[in-house]
Amino acid sequence: MKTLGERDELRNTSSRGTRILGGLSLVGIVFMGLIGLWWSPEDSDMGDLVRIMYVHVPSAWLAYMAFILTAIGSAMFLWKRSVWWDLVAGASAEIGVLFCALALVTGSLWGRPTWGTYWRWGDARIVTTLVLLLMYVGYLALRHVDGDPTQRSKRAAIVGLIAAGNIPVVRMSVVWWSNRTLHQKDTVTLADTKLDNMQLVALLFGVAVFTILFAWMLLHRFRIAWLENETEQRGLEQALIERRSESLVKADRALGAAEVRP
Amino acid sequence: MWGEITLVTGKDLRIERRSRVGLTQIAPFAVTVLVLFGFALEGDSATLRTFTAGLFWVAVVFTAILAVQRSFTVESVNDNRDALRLSGLDPIAIFLGKAAALVIELLVLEVVLGCVVAVLYGGSVHSAGLLGLTAVVATIAVASAGTIYGVLAASLRVRETILPLLLLPVLAPVLIAATRAFEDALGEAAVNGWSWLVLLTLTAVVYTAFGALAFGTLLEES
């Protein structure tokens, strides 16, 4: 199989696939703006504020999709012990954290004019999402800790699985805790007749565009993670060679200096 | 299996009894936290009484972080971790043993804190059964989650800072459920504490089962 790396002109992490996905995302984002800000009517209840939903819902969708992929990657790593899956999990989590934060912020920006406050503790969905965000911030922090790569992957995989497994528990406890959920009921359901056709189009189109965008980001982020993994390993190999060529005394001194701990 | 669990539990508890770190450092810290809550929320007001359950569990969860760190600090000296790994003990037994030791330590701590809360914050117990069961089940959940993250962070140079970041969000459901159940048991809020206890039990079972399965993977070297 001819791999991407064999092409000499390759100077970045893009490929034909990512260029197509990137182009589609760009065009899609332009149309998201046209549909969401111009072509779609205002909502009978929310007024123009419904337009925040057209970026809020796709962001939240992307975040949850990314976290689910992180869980799948974590489980697959523990099963197959393949670096590939570990890198997928890590790449996906970083994108997930970004969009989870964006979903929370846009949710707050919608809440301020709607509820009068940026934050409602009574809203189970945003509280759950915040706890989720904190869990994955911890996950990313853990991935950034130096150490043996295999150990690091294993730790990350287990934390990734616990975080995903905790989503229903957090959700259930927060729902019970808040008693009264002020959030919009799931906005897109077949039984829901409140949404205008064009509003539904705007929401679903946004979700589709963000799915493509996620694929584009994931491919790039994954390749970066792969390259980082390679440079790290090359660095280790190089260090080993240098270590061997040095005298034992020097090596011992270097080791002592490197291992100064608080 | 049972023998191995009690062996590990006994070892941890013996270390604790002899070193007295729990008694001389961790318990006073927990009491200090409760006193600080009193200052933050204006002592003699009704506020303190209303939030007794929540403050109690926040204090327990913060203190649990110290206890978890302590539980794995004793393993890091003299390469004890390697000794544990090479001892031939079933990793599941090591996990359950260490978690059980943590449960016992935390329960003792909770009794002490409970007495302090009763004196400093006031209030009365409506359902002692619910109170006791909630404390035991919530402590199992905290100890199990703590033991997984404890071993996970133990070998890291940044363990002191990363452990709370990883552990606290995971313990959020436990904190919510235990607080609500306590509120019912103390007669402070009209909620059904027993249904919260069910959720708490579910959490404890899931964390313990997952921890038992994951512990072996985390303990082994690469």
Next chain:
Amino acid sequence: MNGLGYIIASWALVFGSIAVYAVRLVQRGRMLTRRVPSQRRRWMSTEGDA
């Protein structure tokens, strides 16, 4: 249009963040590609033998 400021802020924030993140991704990719020999850029291989 009611809440215009909030709507503009939401859209600007979301697409601004996406733009910044995308640019950073491409830049990081360029920088790292230079440091890894081409025969070791086989990121499409699904085996964990790296």
